[in-house]
C-alpha cells in the first residue's frame with residue numbers, strides 16, 4: 001500500500017516560489033490501479049518524480065506499507081519497492097539492452113526470460129538484445145525498453161509515466177494486456193499517468209491533477225462520468241461534435 005500525505009514540491013522561478021505539487025494526498029491499496037490524468041503541465045510527471053525520489057519534496061510524507069520512505073533517496077526507494085518508468089527515458093551509451101534488463105531485474109536473466117520481457121512490450125529479443133541503449137534506438141523503441149526495465153522486476157508500486165507515448169497500436173495493445181495481467185494478479189500497486197481513454201477506463205481509482213492540485217480523486221465509477229462528460233462538452237464548444245452535446 002502506498003500512502004501519500006500532503007506532498008508538496010516547489011521551484012523557484014525568478015525569485016518567486018511556484019508550487020508544482022500542491023499538498024497532494026492519496027492512497028493506493030495493494031493490487032489497485034490508480035490512473036493520474038489532467039491537462040498538460042498540471043504536475044503529473046513532477047509528482048511521479050517526487051514519488052520515485054528523483055525530486056526531493058519540500059513537505060509531506062510518503063509511506064510504503066507501514067514504512068515511512070520520505071527521507072529515502074532514489075536508490076533506497078527503488079530498493080524499498082518503487083519502480084518508475086520515465087515519460088522521456090534517458091539513454092545509456094555503452095550499455096546493451098541485455099545488460100540493462102539484467103540490471104533492472106537484479107539478476108542475470110536467461111534468454112527465455114529476456115525474450116518474454118521484450119515480447120510483452122512488442123520487441124523481438126533477437127533484434128534487440130545486443131543493441132546499445134543509445135541514440136541509435138528510436139523514441140518508441142526506447143520507450144518500450146524503459147517499460148520493460150520496470151516490468152523486469154516485481155515492485156510494490158510501479159509508476160509508468162505516459163506509457164502510451166510514441167508507441168504504435170500493436171505494441172500498445174500488448175502493453176495494455178500486460179498491465180491487465182499485473183492488475184489481475186493483484187500483487188502490486190500500479191500508478192499510470194495517462195491521457196489515453198483506454199488506460200483511464202482500466203483504473204480502480206482516478207486522480208485528476210491541474211495546476212499542481214488534485215481536482216478530482218475517487219473511485220473510477222465516480223470520476224469517469226464527469227471526466228468524459230467534460231471532455232465531450234469541450235469538444236462541443238470547439239465545434240468538434242457538431243455543436244451537439
Ligand SMILES: Nc1ncnc2c1ncn2[C@@H]1O[C@H](COP(=O)(O)OP(=O)(O)OP(=O)(O)O)[C@@H](O)[C@H]1O
Nearest residue numbers: 011013020038039040041042043044045046047087
Ligand atoms: N524542475 C522544474 N523547474 C521549473 N518548472 C518545472 C520543473 N519541472 C517541471 N516544471 C514545470 O512544472 C509544470 C508541471 O510539469 P509536469 O511535467 O509535471 O506536467 P505534466 O502534468 O506531467 O504535463 P504533461 O501532461 O504535458 O506531461 C510545467 O509547467 C513544467 O514546465
